Amino acid sequence: MPIRNLTGIGVSAGRAAGPVATMGARRPAPPEPTHVEDPGAERDRLVQSTGRVCAEMRRRAVAATGPAAEILEATAMIAEDPSWAAAAAELIEQERVAAPYAVWRSAEQFRAALAAAGGYFAERVRDLDDVRDRVIADLSGIAPPGLPDPGTPFVLVARDLAPADTATLPADRVLALVTEEGGPTSHTAILARALGIPAVVACPGVTAIADGTRVGVDGGTGEVVIEPEDADLFAAPRRDRPATVDYRGHLADGTAVALLANVGEPADAGRARSLGAAGVGLLRTEFLFGDRLTPPTLDEQVAAYAEVFAAFPGGRVVVRTLDAGSDKPLPYLTAGVETNPALGVRGLRAMRTDPELLDTQLSAVAEAARRSHTEVWTMAPMIATPAEAAEFVARARAHGLARVGAMVEVPSAALLADDLLAVVDFVSVGTNDLTQYTYAADRLVGALAALNDPWLPAVLRLIQMTGDAGRRLGKPVGVCGEAAADPLLALVLVGLGVTSLSATARMLPAVAAVLGSADQALCARLADIALRAGDPAAARRGVREAAAEAIEIV
Structure with a gap:
């Protein structure tokens, strides 16, 4: 057929x-448990092989930039973790089996533990598989997977x-x-x-x-x-698409829609500026706090934030305070094993357990802002109630920060958008988390991918509620989740009341081109079509067909 x-x-x-x-298949058949006469020599062979793989993974991580560098760094850390290799060496010694089989068996044990831990750790299963396959290939004298x-x-x-x-x-x-x-x-x-x-x-x-x-x-x-x-x-x-797209951020009828970039480290800011971004709609500050046993100092933070701000003189940079916990655990801040980390102590909840850490970060942002000519906005992640938002606003203002906002990532924040916007200067919708919490579907579980689609009707209605509240109170509503990178969905989001979009910098030309050819009336009509659709596929289809009648779409 x-x-x-x-x-x-x-x-x-x-x-x-x-x-x-x-x-090729990512999960090949396990090697045969071949017997060896000299376990010591086989252990030496394993050590040499893992060393070569670690060196190659580290070389690739150092050579990469942006999101690729972060991901390769995580894989290199898995390769360099001595635990699984030590377990493989122990199998060689105890059972006198060849190294390829020992590596497979050891990786299986660690694989099961990572998967059971869920969240960030479950996402590392793919990294471990990749390292396992590369070590086995090296031991077997064959080309690594590629x-x-x-x-x-x-x-x-x-x-x-x-x-x-x-x-x-x-x-x-x-x-x-x-x-x-x-x-x-x-x-x-x-x-x-x-x-x-x-x-x-x-x-x-x-x-x-x-x-x-x-x-x-x-x-x-x-x-x-x-x-x-x-x-x-x-x-x-x-x-x-030509690089001469107008990035000033407006619709064909002049309606302003700020187009900003998501940035994960200072180097990303320069790349975003070179690609035409007008500013930063989401500065993820986790780059300063991860992969270390103690938090960064005030001076370290000031220097890093100032580097990002310097890339956008006269522009806007929205700083998100540390979003630790769940899939981003930190040894000096977050709790140990949580039964359900995605619903646990993360984001602002984690920072509230260490007020000094939060105060240091806010002081650093404020000091870097004073040294720059950038319009600095600051927002907190995982705000669930207006009272939490008010507490964060008071703390941020005490450090001299003028524009203070909140992330809308949980349904309660969207449902109480009027009350939330009454105490903050702006909100930014994080569609990735908002979707997973709305549909109770872990966004790191591939089997639940269909429930982590930002075109889902309940998610669009929550964004509409937030956008409507922003219109009533005259306050900005942004989107900084991956949904902002979809040019077709960008039209819908603007129709729902969103006033700024922040996405991967490379996606901005496509988003800008589509927005620049549409007007507010078309965006409102497309938003209505998406809201009335029964499922994401119908929403995409209906919006694309209606948009294609009026403008050139991507």
Whole structure:
């Protein structure tokens, strides 16, 4: 039976067409438990092999930048963790088995523990798999797992991708990316957007497509068309859009919509500025606090924030205070093992347990702001009640910060948007967390990808409630989740009352081009279509069809 056209979740807008090249299975069969005569020599072989793999992973992490650097750094840390290698060495000694089998057995034990821990730790399972496969390949004298190379540009198809694979995708050869598993907030999705590659995840059946088959991929709608009759529909990948797009941020009728960049470290700020971003809508400050046993000093923080502010003189930079906990544990702040970390002590809740840490960060932001010519806004993550917001505003103002806001990431904040906006200067909707909390679906679990789609009706209605409150009170409402990177959804968000969008810098040209050709009336009409749709697929389809009648869309 021929394979029909497929549909997944579009996570990186744009269209492209090309021949399929399939990534090999990420989970190969385990090696045979071969007996060895000299366990000591086999242990030495294991040590040498793990050393070579660690060195290569570290080299790749150091050479990378932006989100890719962060992800490769996490994989390098897994490779350098002595625990799993020591367990493999112990198996060699006790059972006198060859190193490849010992590595597999050891990795299986650690894999199960990471998966059981959930959250951030479960996401590290893919890193461990990648390291395991590379060590076994090195021990066996075969090529390590890697991307296919058919000799021509191709559409990469995979069951799933290890973060290290995605971080090193050659954007000049990979036309589009489609995976059978994964979700909208996975590393694969985030990096595809950063690289400017159209991508679809959670697309059942895609790995059954034979290599060489020509497919068209629409990273906005999630459609994968087998042997498209009209190849011109997929002929222009989004990343080839001209770089002369107007970034000032407004609709065709002059309605202001600020277009800002999400930034995870100071180096990202310079790249965002070079790509035309007008400012930063989300500065994730976790880069300063992670991978260390003690918090950064006041001076360290001032220097880092000042570097980001300096990239946007006269522009806006929105700083999010430390969002620790859940999938971002810190040894000096967050609790140990929590039964349900995503619903535990995270974000502002964690910072309230150490008021001195919060005060130091606020002091650093304020001092860096005084040294700059940047409009600095500050907001707190995981605000659940207006009382929490009022407490944070008072603390921030005591440090001299003028513009203080809150993240809308939990349904209670959206449901009480009027009360929340009465005590803050602005809000920013974090669609990734808002979606997972609205649908009680862990965004790190691939099997729940369909419930982590920002086009879901309940999520759009909560954003509408927040936008309506912003209009009534005359206060800004932004979106800084990955939803802001979808040009089609950007039209809907503006129609729901959103006044600024912050996304991966590489996505801004596509978002700016679409917004610049639409007016407020069209955005409102598209928002109404999305709200009335029964599911994300119907919402995307209805909005795309209506938008295509009025403007050129991505």
